[in-house]
Amino acid sequence: MNLFSDFLEFVFPKTCICCGTALLVEEKSICLYCRYQLPTTNFHYQNENTAKKVFYGRIPLVNITSLFVFHKKNMTQQLLHQLKYKGKEEISSVLGDWLGEELKTLVWTKDIDVVIPVPLHAKKMRKRGYNQVAGFGVNLAKHLDCSYSDKVLIKETPSATQVFKNRSARAEMKHDLFKLQNEALIANKHILLVDDIITTGTTLETCAQIVLQAPNTKLSIATMAITM
Template sequence: MNLAKDFIAFVFPKTCVCCSTSLLEQEKSLCLYCRYQLPTTNFHYHNENTAKKVFYGRIPLVNITSLFVFHKKNMTQKLMHQLKYKGKEEISNVLGNWLAEDLKTVTWAKDIQIVIPVPLHRKKLKKRGYNQVAGFGKSISKHLGCDYSDKVLIKDNPSATQVFKNRSSRAEMKHDLFKLQNQNLIANKHILLVDDIITTGTTLETCSQILQQAPNVNISIATMAITL
């Protein structure tokens, strides 16, 4: 069995999704060099942070964090591109594990009871084959010892990608894009809403407002990246 695995690894070597160098056995998706080069934010260690300021006056949040800073042509953009458009689904789990190790050490995350992903419309889900934030959310929930559900928020109508739209264009997003179901799963709970990238925050604002239709919920947000 080991010989077979060694042969497969020799013929089809696993490479870093950022720099394409061969990975060591203990490395997952990212080589150690690229891991240390990625621009982390450490927002989760600070109650007042840049990401939280994006939502001031828009939605009440317990806290919010993003793992990386996203700029056009930086390493984070390449990582997100590999995840969303090149079938590198495993990146989602890697980033979830990365962030979860930090979240386990901060007070505000200790009472999170359920992780909810921002959903994809069924047509986009079928085309891509996976929700790029599912592995991220599942890994976080596993480390925090809480529930995960993709049966609460659903995307009922398709929309074009929001990544490069400005604030005014994204503000046109209607609440009827998303719907709430199975309210009993989140009632009276601290929810962690997860997504890939914060740009203007319109998608997360809309989803948070819909989650607030359930009674007595508190909401925190975690994303893979934020544009600054």
């Protein structure tokens, strides 16, 4: 079986999802060169950061971080495009491993109890076949030694993509887009809410306000990227 797998990799080598070059055995989805080129934020190592400023006065947070900076036409955009629109679901898990390895070393993550994703509407889930942040959340939970649940938030109403809409346009998003269920899964717990990207923060703010309706909850946020 190993010989057959080796033969397949020789004939059909796995390639980097960023640059397309053949991956070495120890590389997974992203080659080492591209890993060093991707614009990381290191927000989780900072007491104050840009992501925190987005939510000042809007929602109470223990902490917040994003893995990458997102600009139009930069490598982060290419990566998320592959994840969301080209069926490269494995990117989600790779980024969860990347950020999870860093977060598990920090004090503020030690009491996180459950990771929950911003949900997709059922129609979009059927079309795409997966929630692009599911693997990200699952692997974060694995590294943080906590649970993962996609049974807490549901999206009842579909919405158009929010990337690069201005804040006033995004503010039209209403709370009835999302619904809290299985409240007991998060009551009295520190929750890590995960999503793919922060633009104006309206989606995350809406979800956070709903999640915080559960009694005695604390909230942190982690995303794959943030627009800057």
